[in-house]
Each structure stands twice: as structure tokens, then as C-alpha cells.
Amino acid sequence: MNRLLRIATRKSPLALWQSEHVAAALRAAHPGLEVVLVPMSTRGDEVLDRSLAAIGGKGLFLKELELAMLRGEADCAVHSLKDVPMELEPGFALPAILERADHADAFVSNRYDDIAALPQGAVVGTSSLRRQAQLRALRPDLQLRDLRGNVNTRLAKLDAGEYDAIVLACAGLQRLGFDVRIRSRLDAPQWLPAPAQGAIAIETRADDDATRALCAALDHVATRTCVEAERAMNRALHGSCHVPVAAFAQLDGEHLQLHGLVGSASDGRAVRAQMLGRGDAPECLGLEVADALLAQGARELIGDAG
Numbered sequence: 001m002n003r004l005l006r007i008a009t010r011k012s013p014l015a016l017w018q019s020e021h022v023a024a025a026l027r028a029a030h031p032g033l034e035v036v037l038v039p040m041s042t043r044g045d046e047v048l049d050r051s052l053a054a055i056g057g058k059g060l061f062l063k064e065l066e067l068a069m070l071r072g073e074a075d076c077a078v079h080s081l082k083d084v085p086m087e088l089e090p091g092f093a094l095p096a097i098l099e100r101a102d103h104a105d106a107f108v109s110n111r112y113d114d115i116a117a118l119p120q121g122a123v124v125g126t127s128s129l130r131r132q133a134q135l136r137a138l139r140p141d142l143q144l145r146d147l148r149g150n151v152n153t154r155l156a157k158l159d160a161g162e163y164d165a166i167v168l169a170c171a172g173l174q175r176l177g178f179d180v181r182i183r184s185r186l187d188a189p190q191w192l193p194a195p196a197q198g199a200i201a202i203e204t205r206a207d208d209d210a211t212r213a214l215c216a217a218l219d220h221v222a223t224r225t226c227v228e229a230e231r232a233m234n235r236a237l238h239g240s241c242h243v244p245v246a247a248f249a250q251l252d253g254e255h256l257q258l259h260g261l262v263g264s265a266s267d268g269r270a271v272r273a274q275m276l277g278r279g280d281a282p283e284c285l286g287l288e289v290a291d292a293l294l295a296q297g298a299r300e301l302i303g304d305a306g
């Protein structure tokens with residue numbers, strides 16, 4: 001095949017790793033295909049002094065990459081699917097969702113083994129409302145402090161002594177070779193990840209059939225099924241950076257199991273739901289779990305978040 005494929009990517013070490021990973025998989029799937037990266041800066045990367053929710057939400061990480069595709073400077077973009085808004089911009093598609101890596105969050109600390117070992121009033125860094133809500137539910141005494149920036153920056157701030165511990169995604173740490181920093185895994189269903197955590201997605205223009213077909217070779221059907229359930233649940237709860245929502249689905253044969261949580265970032269309240277459904281109807285299961293959460297009072301928590 002004699003074609004050039006240009007991948008728009010953010011410039012953080014994790015984004016570059018993920019884009020190189022996709023490039024290598026595309027080259028392996030399509031011998032002769034030339035794949036190059038087009039690294040770009042996004043507003044989500046540049047504005048670090050305010051919360052993501054305050055500056056416009058998850059879409060900020062995508063916009064510049066989407067504009068590059070519209071201008072014809074790139075053919076596709078690689079994202080962590082958990083950073084992709086529930087409603088994609090019109091005119092774009094996700095023809096590939098790669099096999100999910102580790103879904104779990106990681107407890108990272110230079111002094112303590114796990115959340116239970118933290119002393120009374122310890123300082124934990126995370127800007128994620130979802131992580132804050134689950135920490136508050138487990139340990140109301142902890143002091144939660146904001147922590148933004150890429151994975152390397154966050155580890156550096158921990159090492160500088162600003163926090164007793166931080167919470168990061170296992171997948172990001174593993175991809176960057178920081179496995180040894182994981183003191184303990186925060187596993188489902190006791191602790192739930194962000195919808196689609198650990199999954200990488202490729203975005204293209206919806207009308208670019210040739211690029212869509214090339215990327216579709218990397219699609220992993222079981223992962224797509226799981227993340228569709230998680231994202232449908234989140235969408236039904238109006239999930240955004242403003243509301244602490246967590247979800248994790250697992251496919252076992254034709255059975256799909258989905259765990260969901262809506263929490264409060266300001267106090268320890270949280271509601272949970274868990275249901276079994278069919279693997280060929282992931283969105284139905286997502287909506288059912290969302291309804292179950294609402295029936296238990298999730299609406300009140302969502303309302304509080306404004």
C-alpha cells in the first residue's frame with residue numbers, strides 16, 4: 001500500500017507514547033503504509049492553573065486536533081477514550097477503539113502502601129472529581145488538593161513533597177514505564193475507574209472513508225462493547241467534568257456486567273448500581289444502570305454539582 005497517514009497528537013509523553021503505539025499497529029496491519037505523527041499543543045495542555053471544568057471540559061483536548069483534520073493537516077487523531085466527550089463533534093467518528101489496557105486507578109505514594117495506611121488528615125493530590133468523591137467516601141478525614149498536568153508533572157509534584165499520595169491511572173503509568181510507582185491498585189468494583197479508562201481511540205473525519213477503513217483494522221470489539229455501556233451510562237447522567245461519575249463494564253461470553261457510581265466531590269455521599277445485560281446491547285445496559293443510579297438519588301448529587 002502506498003499511502004501516507006498523518007496522526008495528530010498532543011505533545012505530552014503519554015499522548016506521544018499512545019500515538020506511536022497506534023502508528024506501529026497501523027504499520028503492522030498495513031504493510032507499506034507510511035505513518036507519521038503531527039504533534040500539536042491544545043488549550044487543555046496549556047491552561048494548567050484552572051480546573052478543566054472551568055475552562056470548558058474534556059473537548060479542549062480534542063479541538064485543535066479536530067481543526068487540524070478539517071484543515072487537511074492530519075488524517076486522524078489518537079486520544080485516551082476517557083478524555084473524549086460523550087457527544088463527539090458532528091462530522092467526526094471513532095472507527096477504532098483499541099483493546100483496553102489496565103482499567104484500574106493506582107495509589108502512588110513515596111511513604112504509604114495504600115489508602116488505609118494514610119495517617120489522619122493526609123494530603124492527597126487529584127483534580128478528578130471522580131477520584132475525590134471516592135476518596136471522600138472512604139476517608140472523610142483526608143485533605144484533597146488539586147493536581148493537574150501530565151503524568152510526569154504529577155509524579156514530580158509528589159516527589160517534591162507537595163502531597164502524601166496521589167491517584168493516577170495504572171495504564172498511563174505502565175505505558176510510560178512507571179510501573180514501579182504503583183503502590184497499590186484501586187480495583188473494580190470497590191473502586192471504579194473513569195468510563196473508558198485504559199482504552200485508546202482513533203478519531204477521523206466521518207466522511208473520510210479511506211482513513212476510517214485503515215483505522216478500523218485496529219478496532220477491538222469486546223473493548224468497544226464495554227466502553228459503549230460505560231459511555232452510554234455517563235451520557236444518560238449528563239456526565240461531564242462537573243459530575244463525579246465512574247463506570248466499569250466486563251464482557252463474559254455474551255453477558256455484559258456494568259458497575260456504575262455517582263458521587264459527591266464535596267462530601268462522602270455516593271450511590272452505586274450494578275447490572276447484568278447482553279453483550280449485543282451495551283447502550284441499553286448503560287441506560288438501565290443510569291436509571292438505577294437516578295432511582296437511588298443520583299439526581300440530587302448531579303444537581304449539587306451545578
Ligand SMILES: NCc1[nH]cc(CCC(=O)O)c1CC(=O)O
Pocket residue numbers: 080081082083151167168169170171172196197198199200
Ligand atoms: N486525565 C488524563 C489521562 N487521560 C488518560 C490517562 C491514562 C491512560 C488511560 O486511561 O487510558 C490519563 C492520566 C491519568 O488519569 O492518570
